[in-house]
Amino acid sequence: MKIIVCVKQVPDTSGVVAVKADGTMDRAAMATISNPDDMNALEAALQIKETNPDVKVCVVSMGPPPTESMLRECLAMGADEAYLVSAREFGGADTWATSNTLAAAIEKIGVDKGDIVMCGRQAIDGDTAQVGPQIAEKLGLPQVTYVTAIDYKAGELTVRRELEDGYMTIKVQTPCVLTCIKELNTPRYMSVPGVMECYSKPYAVWDYEALKDSKWVGPVENVGLKGSPTQVYKSFSPPVKGKGTMIEGADKAACEKLVSMLGEKHII
C-alpha cells in the first residue's frame, strides 16, 4: 500500500517578508521552509508506515528546482520515494491549475485500492486550503479535511475531523484524500541514517513533457498561469496606521487618565 504526501516549499512568512515595489512578493529574498501542515501530513504517513511495514511513503511537490532540498529532507525523515514536478509551463498556477498538475502526477505515481493521499490543510503563502479538496475532486476520491486524528487498522481508516464547535468521527473509504492540521502530531526530525540515505533513495523530476498526456494536463493552455481561472487584479500592502495616543507613565494616575479619556469619547 502507498501513501502519497503532497508537500510544498513556501516562503517563511514569519521571518523577514520582502515585498517588491510592484506589490508582489520578493520570493527570492525570503527564506524558504517546508510548509508546516505538510510536515504533519508526512509525519502521519510515517507513523502508519511504522505499524504497517508494507506501506510505501511517496512525497510529491510542484515547484522550482531548489524544491529538491525539501524533498531530500522528507526522504531523510523516512519517506521512500520523492517526485518533483517542475517546469516553466506549470508556473503561476492557481489552485485549479495546481490541483490539475498534482492530480496528474499522483495518477502517474499510481493510486490503487487502499492507498491514501495526504496534504496539509493549507500552505502558508496563499492560505487557501483548496488544493487538497481539488486534487480529491479531480481524482474522484472521497476527502476528509481538517484531520486531527487518524486510526488505521487492517485497511480500515477512521479519522477525526475538527469543527469550530466540536469534531466529527468519520469512517472513510480508500483510496481517499486527507488534509492534515498541526494538532494531528509533532513532526519528527531527520535521522542521521536518513540523511546518509536520502541521496540514494528514488528521486524523479517530471517536467511538462512527462505529464502532458494526462487528461488533467493536456495542452499548455490548460496549465500554469494560462490554465488558471482566477487572476490577480491588484495586490497591495496595507498602509501603516498613524501612531495613537501614548499615555505617560504606567501607574494608577495613568490608568485613571486613560479611563477618563475613554469616558469623554463615550467609548466606555
Next chain:
Amino acid sequence: MNMAYNSKDTAAFKGVWVFCEQRDGVILGTGYQLLSEGRKLADDLGVELCGVLLGSGVNEQYAKALGGYGADKVYICDHELLKDYTTDAYTKVLCDLVEDKKPEVFLIGATNIGRDLGPRVAARLHTGLTADCTHLDVDVEKYKAFLKTTSTIDVDNTPFEDTKNLKMTRPAFGGHLMATIVCPDYRPQMSTVRPGVMQTQAFDEAKSQQTVLEKIDVKLDKSDIHVDLVEIKKSAKKLVDLIGADVVVAVGRGISSNPTRGIEIAEELANVLGGVVGASRAVVDAGWIGVDHQVGQTGKTVHPKIYVALGISGAIQHLAGMQDSECIIAVNKNGSAPIFDAATYGITGDLFKVGPMLAEAIKSFKASKA
C-alpha cells in the same frame, strides 16, 4: 455532469447566491452576514439574491428569515441524506443546482465546512474560487473608494479595468500583502468569505414575509456518499463568542511569567468592560488557553468597540485579525512594540501591574456614573 453546462459561457449566468450553512437545523451567523453583503452586490448588479439551504426537515420559518437579511428567494434542498454535512452529498446537490440555475456569483462562509465544500464544488464546476475573502466589490468606483482607505495605491492615477466582475480581496502571505482576485472568464465567480468580517444588516420582517421559497427536487442516493459519519461531538466547553463581542481583552506571550494570573487579569478586565477574553497564537500554542480564543490570520477576525491587547507584540498575523477594532488599547513593557502603531491608546508598562489598576479605574469610573 450535465454535458450542456459550460462554465465559460459567462453571459448565461445571472444572480448572486449565498450558501447558508446550518448545523443541527440552526443557520450559522455567517449565512446572515453573507446575505447582507450579497444584497449590496446583487443591487449593484441589478439581479436577484438567493439563499441556498441544505438540510433534512428544513424549517420554512428559518428559510423565510433569510429573506429578512436580504434574500429575494431561497432554494430549499431537503433530503434525509443532507441532515449532517458530508462533502459528497453537499457537493453533488450544490453542483446540480448551479448547473441548473447558473448564478454569476456564489458566496460560501469560510467555516471549516465551507472551506471543505467550496473547493470541491469549484473544481467540479470548472471555475475559480478565492479563499477566505475579507472584502468584495462588483462596482469599480466602490472598489476604488475601498482602496483609498486601505492601501497605499495612488488610486486616482491608476488605471482600473471597468467591469462588473467580482473583485475579491483577501490577505496573503500571512497578512503582509493584500490581493484582489478576479475570475473573469468562468462562472460562477466563487469565494469563501471569512466569518465575522461582513456586517449583518438589521432584520427586515416585512421583507422576510415576501421571501420566495423554492423547493428543489434533490437527486441523491446513499451510494453517492463515500464516508460514514460515525458521530458528531460538540465540545463540552461553551465556545467564546469572540466574533460577536463588543469588547475583547486579549493576552499575549507577555503573560508567560505567570499565565494563570495573566488570564485572570484579562478575565477581570473583560468582566468590568462586559467582554470576552482573546489571545494571540503564542498563548494558544503554549496551551494556556483554548484555540477558540485565538485572534488573527489563522484565528478569528474581530472588530469590537474596544480591543485591549495585554503583552501582545503586534505581529502582522495578529493585527490581521483585530486592526479594524474601533478602539485599540495596548499595554506592553516594550515601548517600541509594533502593537503601538495600531493602537488608539497605549501604555508602556507591565501588564501584571497595569491590568489590575486599569480594571479598578474602570470600576470606579462606572460607579461614579451609576
